[in-house]
Amino acid sequence: MVTQEQAVIRAVTSIDVARLAGVSQSAVSRAFSPGSSISDQTKQKVLAAAESLGYRPNRIPAIMLSGRSCMVGVVIGGLENPFYATALERLATALRESGLQVLLMHVDDALTLDNALDQLVSYRIDAIVTSLAIGSKTVAQALSRLRIPVVCFNSSLVGPWISTVNSDNHGAGFTAARLIMEKGRVRPVWLAGPERNAASLARAEGFLQGLQQTRTSPIEPTRLQGDDTYDSGYAAILSLKKRGIRPDSLFASNDMMACGAMDALREEMELRCPDDVIMLGYDNIPQATWRSYDLTSFDQCTGKMVARALELLEKAFQAKDSSHSHTHIIDAKLIERGSTRLPL
Amino acid sequence: MVTQEQAVIRAVTSIDVARLAGVSQSAVSRAFSPGSSISDQTKQKVLAAAESLGYRPNRIPAIMLSGRSCMVGVVIGGLENPFYATALERLATALRESGLQVLLMHVDDALTLDNALDQLVSYRIDAIVTSLAIGSKTVAQALSRLRIPVVCFNSSLVGPWISTVNSDNHGAGFTAARLIMEKGRVRPVWLAGPERNAASLARAEGFLQGLQQTRTSPIEPTRLQGDDTYDSGYAAILSLKKRGIRPDSLFASNDMMACGAMDALREEMELRCPDDVIMLGYDNIPQATWRSYDLTSFDQCTGKMVARALELLEKAFQAKDSSHSHTHIIDAKLIERGSTRLPL
DNA sequence: AACGGTCTTGCATAGCTATGCAAGACAACA
DNA sequence: TGTTGTCTTGCATAGCTATGCAAGACCGTT
Incomplete structure (x- = not known):
């Protein structure tokens, strides 16, 4: 009769190590818990045995005990x-x-x-x-x-x-508005993120509020809808072109849309940034620093x-x-x- | 005397649910294990009790038992x-x-x-x-x-x-070389990734091999060293300018470096892509599709x-x-x- | 009524480590 | 030597669920 070899590869346990080192399982546990009460001699014996067996402490039981x-x-x-x-x-x-x-x-x-x-x-x-x-x-x-x-x-x-x-989404939106007005721009565009997005809504609110607070007449921006993607930024500008609107400034709810918008302004409307349109984004992603965009942005x-x-x-x-x-x-x-x- | 409230918030266990539902702990376990042998009636009782207690099955003990x-x-x-x-x-x-x-x-x-x-x-x-x-x-x-x-x-x-x-890094490098030669370009640049990077090395090897296999004289590319970042791609082109080399084609080990290189070629050397320099990258990242780059790339x-x-x-x-x-x-x-x- | 079969249920246990407690070892001191 | 204290060690247990097994429930058939 052939003894069937056990296919189950049981992981090495602290008990295995204890047996080899000639100590108790507790000692093994303590050898691996910094600050435990254990003599140097025992610790070395345990670590040597553990090394030779390839033992790795197992956190799973500790999770059960501590609940964390x-x-x-x-x-x-x-x-x-x-x-x-x-x-x-x-x-x-x-x-x-x-x-x-x-x-x-x-x-x-x-x-x-x-x-x-x-x-x-x-x-x-x-x-x-x-x-x-x-x-x-x-x-x-x-x-x-x-x-x-x-x-x-x-x-x-x-x-x-x-x-x-x-x-501080609201505050940043406000700042964006002030900056645009300081530069004397009067036909701003707001390029929104996904409709239900809380951050986008707050940025819009701050932006609108900033455009209201002026000594002369309040400014109402053109609103475009995007979904935080490059493509949606590009498409938004296309829709603007169709409507025959020529903006002089733009604040996008994130940088990716701003990049898409900037490319579309160049390619589709032959408007240059910042000469014709000044632009701001949000998130300060690495691409905002890329030379083709060099985009002003809010760092979170x-x-x-x-x-x-x-x-x-x-x-x-x-x-x-x-x-x-x-x-x-x-x-x-x-x-x-x-x-x-x-x-x- | 005030009864001290127990601060320890023990998680709800299957035993708690069992007690409330008036069944055994096994029954609770089976109610949450699809395919177990359990009557509909018991299952409903258990699920109701579990819901009212906010019980969530706990995988930790199962990990101990199964080892997985x-x-x-x-x-x-x-x-x-x-x-x-x-x-x-x-x-x-x-x-x-x-x-x-x-x-x-x-x-x-x-x-x-x-x-x-x-x-x-x-x-x-x-x-x-x-x-x-x-x-x-x-x-x-x-x-x-x-x-x-x-x-x-x-x-x-x-x-x-x-x-x-x-x-297939090697094969792609080879393809890049063939494409560059088909377009009649003879002063290619290889923009490498980190020195120890296996993928970059394989791409380089394939690229060089492709440039060798020609009916006329083999082409030797200019080699630039980068580290897979946009900035390193930009810097590499600056070094090229300093050395007075004017490339007509470039293959970068990844897209980010290719973007950096393209911007540097435009800004620093006034070379246009693809007119003056044709370019290829690797990874096909979203930015490769952005209009400012419109970069040919290898999709992994x-x-x-x-x-x-x-x-x-x-x-x-x-x-x-x-x-x-x-x-x-x-x-x-x-x-x-x-x-x-x-x-x- | 007896029997065989299917379906359901509960019991009991394995899985592995951290830790409180008690006991042992040892040194220092009186 | 006896006492006290410190340091180290081992024992025993808790923590929670999945599952094999046996027993029970129930139904249908002869």
Whole structure:
């Protein structure tokens, strides 16, 4: 009779190491927990045995015991926008420095969100960080129901457990308006982001308000609708051309649309920037610095926003009742470049 | 005397639900495991109780029992490159569709990698997917030692447990050379990526080989060194200008450098594309389609590459001994745009 | 009524580590 | 030597769910 070889490759456990080192399982655990009470001699024996067996500590049981996984669910969409991509990079780095892992969830639309959340929660994540711009009440309720801290970027979601870190969208819109008026431009265009996007709405509001506050007659901008993509910015200008409107200034809700608009103004309307049209975007993406665009933009200071988000998380982890909401608003920094620099 | 309220918020367990529903804990488990043997009546009772308590299934114990976490460690760097950002998006989506979670780890340099891997492994991830371009032997050994399947994109890492999915870098380089020669250009420039980058090296090799195979005299390109960033592409052209070289064609190891080079050619050398210089890039990033660049590029078909990576993972999960290596090479698709379209 | 079969349910357990507690080892001191 | 204190070690257990097994419920057939 042939002894069937066990195909199951059981992972090396602390007990295996303990046996080899001739110590108890506790000793192995302590050898890998900094600050534990263990003699140098034992520690060395354990580490040697662990090395020879290829043992790696296993955090899963600790999660069960402590109820904390040290994993944060990051829900994100629209990575094709360089702004979100670099923001994710910063966030991931910051979380790791705080000893937190990133359980990433990419979401295209609100529909898949519910399902996605259930999956995340089943892994017992400690919190959720999200940049979803959808402001629906249903989403807020779905998040609140999880009973874990949620931090949103640039969102208008409101509810228990939900905190937000927003760029000063309204203020930036106001600044954009003032800058355009200072330069003496009187036919501005507002190029909006997705209709339900909270950030875009706030920027629009600030912009309009800025255009109202004038000693002479208030200015009403031409409004164009986009969806945060380059193509939508380009298309918006085409529609403008069809309507026979000749703008002298433009504020776009994000840089990608601004780039699309700038290209369309050049190619389709033979208008030059900044000579004929001065332009401002939002997000300060790397492409804004590219020579072909040299775009004035608002920097959201993602570094600061991420730091603030982590503070909120830490606070929530320490509080007994962490369902309390907080809101932080971070000033956006105007970065002036060639697109608003008038020739002398 | 005041009864001290318990601050510890224990999560709702299946036992709590069972008690409320008047069934056993097993029944609760089965109610949430599709395909289990359970009557409709019991299931409804359980679901109702679970709903009222806010119970969410907990995967952590299942991980301990099965040894499989259904989490894949994704190790990535350079998200500021839109190519990696969109690739990550595709990968995350595909993994989720296969029921796998993404444990994201952002890594800047090889130094932090070791530490990062230990952290990942302690969460008992089932596999690793990485796009790190570093080809060092040390890295390969560190990965092999983990004894879990590893899938690399565009890498030259070799070792047990490590499989690779590569774009046909060599073939694409060759194609680029042929295209340049067909257009009658004789002073080509090769703009390389980071020195140790395996993909960049392969593209260079194919490009040189293509330039050699000619009926007349072989062509030797001018070689410029970049680091995959826009700025390095711009700077490379500046150095060219200093050396007094006037190119008539350029192949860059990625699109970002190509964009930088194109802007520098325009601004610094007053050379127009494609009239004076025809240009090709690699990755087919969204910016390649932007009107200011309209850049011919090689599409890596990330969709296909991701699908292939998932096949490799599935295969590894099913095999008893999954330490066997595989290599797949995916054709890159030439996307011709204005930057190589000569005026009639 | 007896029997065989299918469907449903509960019991009991495995999976692995961190940690409180008690006990042991050892040194220092009286 | 006895006592006190510090340092180290091992024992035992908690944490929560999925699942094999056995038993029970129920139905249909002979």
